[in-house]
Amino acid sequence: MTARLRVLVADDHPVVREGLRGMLGLDGAIEVVGEATNGREAIAAAVALRPDVVLMDLRMPDIDGATATASIARQAPGVKVLILTTYDSDHDIVRAVESGATGFLLKDTPRKELTAAVHAAARGETVLTPVMMNKIVNHLRSPQAETLTTREVQVLRFVARGLSNAEIGRELTIGEATVKSHLLKIFTKLGVSDRTAAVMTAMARGILPPVR
Structure with a gap:
């Protein structure tokens, strides 16, 4: 039996975390192994749990998503970080790229695209939606x-x-x-x-x- 992909969800909004957990739970090959409400918790959980993929919000209290991504890249290099964002600034997105994020998704991404992106990120593939591409192209x-x-x-x-x-x-x-x-x-x-x-x-x- 193939092991399920282990995912950590990091977002400061409970409704978003609950929604992501629900959508990912419909994919029998994915298991949500933990949640984090800020960047500091995300770093600690990623190091302790060693998930395959972290779904990381960019804008979070205490430590932001880009900074947390850089810390995870240093402390748990095998963990892939997939950024979740609404319409944050190009600067934030470029910072996340430089921090080692595997890719970017909008929070309104349909479930099938979300789960496909998680699988792709776990394989080490770069995930970019057309909207995200447009936001970073000028930089x-x-x-x-x-x-x-x-x-x-x-x-x-x-x-x-x-x-x-x-x-x-x-x-x-x-x-x-x-x-x-x-x-x-x-x-x-x-x-x-x-x-x-x-x-x-x-x-x-x-x-x-x-x-x-």
């Missing part, structure tokens, strides 16, 4: 950016699918060290510092198609 587009090589685009496509460096190396028949070298060049050209930001920037610039 991440840079006409003067260096062009990626064909090989670098190939590597980035596999990164967007959630493959590890070793898996990408096997797919492209190159060494893991070569994959790392390509990634470093990609980060430099795109002006980013991690894999998620690289994928989102590439999507915003039209180098990669959005993952929905």
Whole structure:
């Protein structure tokens, strides 16, 4: 029997948490293992429970979602964080990208899209809705950016699918060290510092198609 995906819901509104728990509970492959009412609780719960995915609100008391995401990335690097937002500012969204969020969803996302996004995030895939893409595109587009090589685009496509460096190396028949070298060049050209930001920037610039 396949283990269910373990999800932590972090939101300061009880009605939102209850609604998310109810929607996720309809997917037999997902189990909500905990809830958090602020960023500090989200960090502690993510470290203690080690869920597969955290559904993280951006605007929460005590510690905001972007800051909590960065802390989780440092303290529980295997945990994927999927941001839930209404219509927060582009600045907040870009901060969350830089903090290591796997993707973004609006709180009014239909149930099937929500559960599909949770599964995709758990696989390490980047999740972006068209609305979220529009909100970050002006911050991440840079006409003067260096062009990626064909090989670098190939590597980035596999990164967007959630493959590890070793898996990408096997797919492209190159060494893991070569994959790392390509990634470093990609980060430099795109002006980013991690894999998620690289994928989102590439999507915003039209180098990669959005993952929905």
